[in-house]
Amino acid sequence: MPRLALYTFGVLKSPLADPTPLTREFYERGEAVYRKISRHPGYLARAEPAGDDRGVLFGADWGAWGEFAVPTWYDKGRTAETTALAATLSLWTDLRPVFDAIYTGLHREALNRRYDWFERTGHANYVCWWVSDEEIPTWQDGVSRLEHLNDHGSAPHAFTFHHSFTPEGTPTRTVGAPVAPTRPL
Template identity: 40%
Template sequence: MHINPRIAFFTFGVLKAPVGDPVVQGFVDRIGDVYAAAEGSEGFFDRSIRDVETWEHSWGPIIAPACAPAGLAMTRFAMTLSLWRDLESVAAFAYHGAHREALSKREDWAEKGPWPTYAAWWVDGQHKPNWSEAVERIDHLHVHGPTPHAFSFRKPFDAMGLPVRMKAPRPAS
């Protein structure tokens, strides 16, 4: 049982080229607007913030999931880690506004592969997930499919670990 539960949400993508390459510049150009849209969304609590100079994140060192292609530079990975009130809040942000527009162009910038592109899980309200936890969750989802430990929009679980049906996402505010 979680106290004041929140959704931890980890996104993962493999870019077609390293950050700095013109092939992915359209993706990079949208990062600021997408982060601002997330931060302004109803149900958003917090996110790990990357220092663009050092590539370090505020919630600890980033690591690649085991399900990622081996041998790629970290600048080929697009990853976010955030906290939300509920899965519907994440969906409202993800499928509306600036993020939806960027998502519609993901084939231009990101590789398609067998790995999950995101994982969600419940945490206690005061818990701040780190990158090690996030990659463990996405790797678990990759190997075992959706479970209360790590799940997706299509097969979500509530904070008690029971399967639930998502409500229709409301437009992001």
Template identity: 75%
Template sequence: MPRLALYTFGVLKSPLADPAPLTRDFYDHGEAIYRRMGRYPGHLGHAEAAAGDRGGHFDLDWGAWGEFAVPAWYDRGRTAKTVALAASLSLWTGLRPAFDAVYTGLHREALKRRHDWFERTEHPNHVFWWVSEGTTPTWQDGVCRLEHLHDHGPAPHAFTFHHAFDGEGTPTRLADEAT
């Protein structure tokens, strides 16, 4: 049975190492949200640095999730002191569980504040694609899919909640997916 991969990416208004209250607020929300997401029904796993560090992203060991990568349009820092991004890579049983996790609870509250923390861009901030059971998507997979979505629009190869495809590549809607 295929599994759903989700890659998210956003450019922050200030580096993660910035001691300002806004950055601390983002970190506090993020840590609580990650803990909560991991307990949602349908969540199968997410990329975490092997040592549990939240350093510069680029120099961390991500294990089976591969070397950390970012879209070509990211033009900010790449060191622990200058990184200004938030990215996630996760696996789900389907669209409905991912949607419920993203648009309810703590994450929904954080979405209401996204413009406080993130720069507005013309690029998509998330992408889905299906992977076969036993496959761990990599950061590079996520970047390639997000860039494909930006350049070509939604397709079975790379899609969004609003323009989704099932595991066989057929257009679908959340209402059509069994929970």
């Protein structure tokens, strides 16, 4: 049975290593959100670095999720001191569970604060696509699909909740998802 892959990407206003309270708050909320989402019905897995690579993005061992990659429009640092981004790659059973996890509870509260932490880039900041049940999406898959969504809009290959597709490629609408532009907020 196909599973849903979700890639998210945002450019932070300051590097992850920034010691200010706002950056610490972002980290603290992020950890709480990850814990909550990992227990959400329909959640299967997310990319996590192996061993001692926690907090490292570039150069970390991501196992089957592949080498860490970012969209071409990311133009900030790539070292531990200068990286200014947040990205996730996860697997879900279907559209509805991930939509519910993102737009309710702790994650919804964090979304309401996103412009405290993230720059407004004018680019799509998430993308969904279907994978076979034995497939593990890679960071490069996520980047390629996000760039495709940004350049061409929603299609069965790369879509949003607002303009989504079934595994067979038929347009569908996630219940509760407002009809919106192809570029999510």
